[in-house]
Amino acid sequence: MRLIKTILIVAVLALFTQRTFADEQFDTSYEVSYHVSEDGVTTVEQNITIINNKEDVLATTYSHSINQMDIYDVKARDGKGEIEVTRKDENGVITIKLNLKEQVIGKGRENKIELSYKTKSIASKLGGIWNLNLPQISGLDNIKDYTTQIFIPKSFGPEIFISPIPTRKTDQGEYNTYFFDKESIKDGGISASFGVYQTVNFRLKYHLKNDSWLPVFQEIALPPDIAGFQQVLIENIIPYPKKMYLDADGNLMAKYRLSGGEDLDIQALGGAKISGKQIVPANGGKMHELPKNLIRDYTQEKPYWDTSSEVIKSIADDLFEPEKTVAQNAQKIYDYITQNYEYNFEIVNEDYIDRKGALWAAEKKGKLACMEFTDLFIAIARATGIPARELNGYAPDTNSPLSVDWKLADTLHSWPQFYDPELGWVMIDPTWGTTSKTDYFTKLDTNHFVFAIKGLDSEYPYPAGSYKLDADEKQVEVDFAQQELTSKEFVTLFRKTDIVSNLINKVTKKISYVAMNKSGYVIYDFNETGRTLFPMEKTSVTLRPGEKPVYQDFNGVQRTLPTKIEDEKLSNIKIYTIGGALLATGLCTTLYFLIKKSKAQRK
Secondary structure, eight states: OOOEEEEEEEEOSOTTOOOOSOGGGEEEEEEEEEEEOTTSOEEEEEEEEEEEOSTTEEEEEEEEEEESOOEEEEEEEETTEEOOEEEEEETTEEEEEEEOSOOOOSTTOEEEEEEEEEESSSEEEETTEEEEEEOOOTTGGGOSEEEEEEEEEGGGOSEEEEESOOSEEEEETTEEEEEEOTGGGTTSOEEEEESSOEEEEEEEEEEEEOOSSSOEEEEEEEOOOBTTTEEEEEEEEESOOSEEEEOTTOOEEEEEEEOTTOEEEEEEEEEEEEOOEEOOGGGSOOGGGSOHHHHHHHSSOBTTBOTTOHHHHHHHHHHOOTTSOHHHHHHHHHHHHHHHOEEOGGGGGSSOBOOOOHHHHHHHOSEEOHHHHHHHHHHHHHHHTOOEEEEEEEOOOSSSOOSEEBTTSOEEEEEEEEEETTTEEEEOOHHHHHHHOSOOSSEEOTTOEEEEEESSOSSOSOOTTOOOSOTTOOOEEEEEESSOOOOSOOEEEEEOOSHHHHHHHHHHTOEEEEEEEOSSSOBBSGGGSOOOBOTTOEEEEEEOTTOOOEEEOTTSOEEEOOEEEEESOOGGGGGGGHHHHHHHHHHHHHHHHHHHHHHHHHO
16 A cells, blocks of 8 residues: 655635645534633634545645644643644744644544633723624635634623624523534624723814915814714814704715914814724615715716716626615625725825826725725715615724825725615625625724714715824724713703793793703704704703703704703893893883873873
8 A cells, every 4th residue: 555644734714715625635624613711802712624635645734724823832642642733933824733642544544632721812891892703714615614612701892793694603601602614704804892881982183274365164074973883972162163064865964154364273182982883785776765865966967986987887787687686786885895996005104195086996996095986985885776875984993004104184084875665774884895705785894983874965064084184193093982972961851931931821821941051062953943952052942840941862852951950040031032122112112102192092
């Protein structure tokens, strides 16, 4: 018998490695478990079975390569006991080599290897959220079977999302266990988030300049509320704006008056609650169910969104399937982009980059920045008839430089949003999907903090970080907090005590107040009047004794407004008695003319 000793090299958990042994000589199967502890340390245990496919071969060496991960406490054994581990670190890739003690020969015979190690690179806590990321398994097509179990402590909190969808989930005491088979992980890695919501604190600076000698009004975009995803608390704005309003895209705009030649520095401090969302594209609505107003407003061609381009229209026509849901068609666009384009990692070395737009990206098919990934998705989606828009903001990623330094801006990120009749506005990130090889379509993590929404206009409003003249100036500071974000106060009701109010109250048996929003949150549909009450803004309200006003939260849910009642104290509250003073003046004037008329009649 001719004996062939074969060095078996299997590369797994590596994004860019290849198998180097003769596939026809062996079949391999893996049972891999990840035990995540409460401090985030993960113990990885692999049970590997190597099956001989020929009579005259045997495996003498096993090699395991790991990319994008730091490991320690490596142990291994086979059927004859513990195996000495040789480790090599080179160019970010860790290679573990095992010289097998048990060497079996004969077709159908098996070698069983147990390999374990620990790592802090899989689970990480950011603010109040635990994130789990497992890179894509390389060479799955050449592996006979591959099963994965992940043990997550229940103390991490509820599941925000887990992708791909596990084949099974079980409750095992203090842990929840998620199971995946080979088919479920063939297209990417595994990612998950656990917790209630992410809490961020921010300090944003804005610089406005009036180059004219005449006074002008200028405005800035503050981080907005986004239903189902982001609720913002404004603790302070210095100086406070002349006016605040919500634009048609939902941006929170603050307007200032600048004198001729004036420079104005503005500072906004606050926090935000960011929630995650996971969708099932098959559960989306049909194209004919899309609201006409959204089709009108969010499928138009704009600068950088070249929907009328023959190149863009051709891509849209090739991808569109009318029988599929809106979300499924949007996913086809996402898959097309993530499979055909690469991220330009060299951008991090550039001072700034110019925005090139969707048509440039479609024609070049080169390496893109996050702006081009976003513009390309929006243009193809709009050409397909799917409403889409752009989000700008802060999205830290510890694994790769996925945000870019825009011209005269801080490090920001850009990602798109599309609308489905059943799922609403859905955020996705084709940039992160491309670089991480994980799913950023059916779910988006809680690390994306929105500064501005661009839909009706592709260039305005400018996000925080763009309002400066000096490129080296730092305008964006964001950190992820551990504590819950809560308002110290909510709404104070100041009782109006002027004569007119008292007279009206006696007749209507109600009490007149001035309501001042001290909560820091934007209050919607205040007391069912349709009025939006911005932080520190005041308005009049009349209530029955003991009654509290109602409002809608940022998700559109009606709630009772927490209030505190005080006597009239604000100096500027006197403006609410002007009406009473005018009324009294009017009565006196009328009485005067009546008396004067009476005298004239007597004469």
